[in-house]
Amino acid sequence: MADVTDSRPRWHGVLERISQARRGDASESLAAVFMLAATVLALVWANSPWGSTYDAFWHTPLAISLGGWSIDLDLQHWVNDGLMALFFFVIGLEVKREFAMGELRDRSKAAVPLTAAVAGLALPAVLFLLLNPSGPAATAWGVVISTDTAFLLGALAVIGPGRAERLRIFLLTLAVADDVGALAIIALVYTDELRFVPLLVAVGGLLVIWQLRRLRVWRGGGYLVVSLVTWLALYESGVHATLAGVLIALLLPVYPPKRKEVERAAALARAFRQSPNPEYARNARLGLERAVSVNERLMRLWQPYTAFIIVPIFALANAGVPLTAETLRAAIVSPLFWGIVLGLVVGKFVGITGATAVLARLRPGSLAPGLTMPQIAGGAALSGIGFTISLFIVDLALDDDALADTARVGVLAGSVIALGLGAAVFRAGRSLLPEEPSRDLLRPVDVRRDHVRGPADAPLTIVEYGDFECPFCGKATGNIRQVREHFGDEMRYVFRHFPLDEYHPHARGAAEVAEAAAEQGRFWDVHDTFFAHADALERDDLIAYCADLGLDVDRLEEDLRDGDPENHVEDDEIDARSSDLPGTPTFYLGVGDATPQRHHGPYDAKTLIGELERMRASTAATSDTDVADPR
Known part of the structure; x- marks a missing residue:
């Protein structure tokens, strides 16, 4: 081990x-x-x-x-x-x-x-x-x-x-x-027969490993000898x-990975690049291992x-x-x-x-x-x-x-x-249940989970699956702004993540940082900033943008480390892949309590406004028909 x-x-x-x-x-x-x-x-x-x-x-x-x-x-x-x-x-x-x-x-x-x-x-x-x-x-x-x-x-x-x-x-x-x-x-x-002396030795070995963890021993070799003794003792105990x-x-x-350890590993790697020698090579390797x-x-x-x-x-x-x-x-x-x-x-x-x-x-x-x-x-x-x-x-x-x-x-x-x-x-x-993907939004909008811009109970809904490094998503952000100006409080806008790793290597990291910022109630500030700097989304850039916005960077790092932002982004991504989305941006449009439907075609502001107006008129006509003919 x-x-x-x-x-x-x-x-x-x-x-x-x-x-x-x-x-x-x-x-x-x-x-x-x-x-x-x-x-x-x-x-x-x-x-x-x-x-x-x-x-x-x-x-x-x-x-x-x-x-x-x-x-x-x-x-x-x-x-x-x-x-x-x-x-x-x-x-x-x-x-x-x-x-x-x-x-x-x-x-x-x-x-x-x-x-x-x-x-x-x-x-x-x-x-x-x-x-x-x-x-x-x-x-x-x-x-x-x-x-x-x-x-x-x-x-x-x-x-x-x-x-x-x-x-x-x-x-x-x-x-x-x-x-x-x-x-x-x-x-x-x-376990047929239990011998207590070896069992106590095994328990002692586990306590030593726990203590090594408390001391933040990060070298695997530090655990090896204790692990072998623990295995032998457990074998002798009958368990x-x-x-x-x-x-x-x-x-x-x-x-x-902790940010300071990543930065330390990067500094050691730079030192080796500037002066290649066995000692610097060893330090760089150990620095990289310590970060994980x-x-x-x-x-x-x-x-x-x-x-x-x-x-x-x-x-x-x-x-x-x-x-x-x-x-x-x-x-x-x-x-x-x-x-x-x-x-x-x-x-x-x-x-x-x-x-x-x-x-x-x-x-x-x-x-x-x-x-x-x-x-x-x-x-x-x-x-x-x-x-x-x-x-x-x-x-x-x-x-x-x-x-x-x-x-x-x-x-x-x-x-x-x-x-x-x-x-x-x-x-x-x-x-x-045929496997053809449905046009329906797979996961209903949940105001406790989703990031919603506009009144939570607005009658019109736009859901976007986007990617912070996608240039088309950045342009779509401006389109959505015009749509919101047109409808005002009648519309809510929901953003979900679909990072395209193959094309946009920094999108996933940006999405996770945005989710960590959401823990401080600043998702939309970070959302707008990241799209405004879509060509510079290295990890240091992301942290710097958050610092400029006044976020607590130390808390941001802790929230990133607990795994929740990563899981949130992965959930959104799985929803997108399960729906067989072709790429980003992809929009879903909905009216009232009806499930939002995937929008096909252009996504300029005029088209989105026209489609929402058409859907609203269709819904109103259906409601009038139901009232006139209660059967």
Whole structure:
């Protein structure tokens, strides 16, 4: 877990390029392909003429000794207890980031997926226990509780609906909560024997890591030795050692870059450029690393390894079930097999879909804009793909080899059926709700969230999706001013963000600073200033404009660091992409309580005024008709 970015092997860059191939910092579909390939290889190996070598290889003992102390495990358990600690470490980093800066920070937005995750944990376990109420198989109820995030998001990318970013965020939030629940169950249920002295050492190690965080130690190497001691102590205590990865990750700090650290890194880089030498090179590298939180640096370091090496090795070590006629016959008549299939396929589908439907009915508007129940149902079906943690719990819960093989066959069968069910539900959903983008404004105007210029209850509405670096948006700002002068208090103007990163590299930063300024009630002042200086939107320029306007710059920096401005901009952007907007500026026009409609065509002041007048006249004529003919 050390932060050793200066000594990464050359092929780490290859893994990073692979992981960035499709979407941002991760490629779920590619990770799923790697895992699927490893699973197929394990099955082929275990069922080949050389199948006996599969068990022989993975049960090869490997011991590490130091004086009279030693750890003696076979290769499979070194993978499951050792390498998988890194997998759970990355999960812990992601969970911490989501709670600190991501979707889980806003509890109101996370309420639906969190509730669905709880239902998706509980109902599968109940269904499993209905078929396996007692006996050795009953201990395997934890096999059905977890969703494999990599397979889930990979399958969604391949068979899911278009413009499914909202569904992806919903499922990712659900999967994070699912992982937290699964890890808690592993810790509480699958710990056989507890030894208190090593446990106290492990707790001491966690306290040392917490103290390092309080001391603002930013070098990853400072945490490495303590982390290794904590892992060893937790292993010796009887608690599953992989949980050390999660606990350590949850203690590591995560935050957006601090401005003073960024400026310091830039100064060190300038010094190196002016006088290139090894000492200045080292200082510049360390300055750049210090500007980014330990959480994000370690996540960047380890994600490619876990996605493309560690998890596939885990699949190779655990998925090799001999699919003989005897094994399959035993599985087909086994309540263990059917309990796993029922839990994964029916439990996840009904639990997640049902809980979401109930909450959406009790709390109208709780679903994110553009997220539909057919989409939720398809994602819930795919959530039955329980692979990595399911196989992991098979190894913890079942000592009998025959039962363990039956359980693995159940996991494989349930995951395949869940994939097919998800594809069928998505296909049915597309026939019920065609995917052509609607002309309606996806997210209704909310005066508590949106930036509104003019009376909040004005009868006429213009919503613009814009970009501070877009020259056409800057011109449109003048047009809107003329429209507002024409209608006066009869019109309200709403601005939402749609930063086009590919063309305007500074637009996103400007949008986030504008949202931070909104916390001080100065959004529109900053909005006008940024458009007036659209050709100079470097970070220092943005902060200087805010200072000139009299904003509290220190508070602005703190608000930027808490993640809310970033999340607000991302929400607007997802709405725009889900609506398939062609670019910026894009306008929606509305009259009264009717949903604003997307405006096509010119957006000069005369055209916008004429269109709003036409819509108002049409609405008035419709109202007169309704009064004259009450039928």
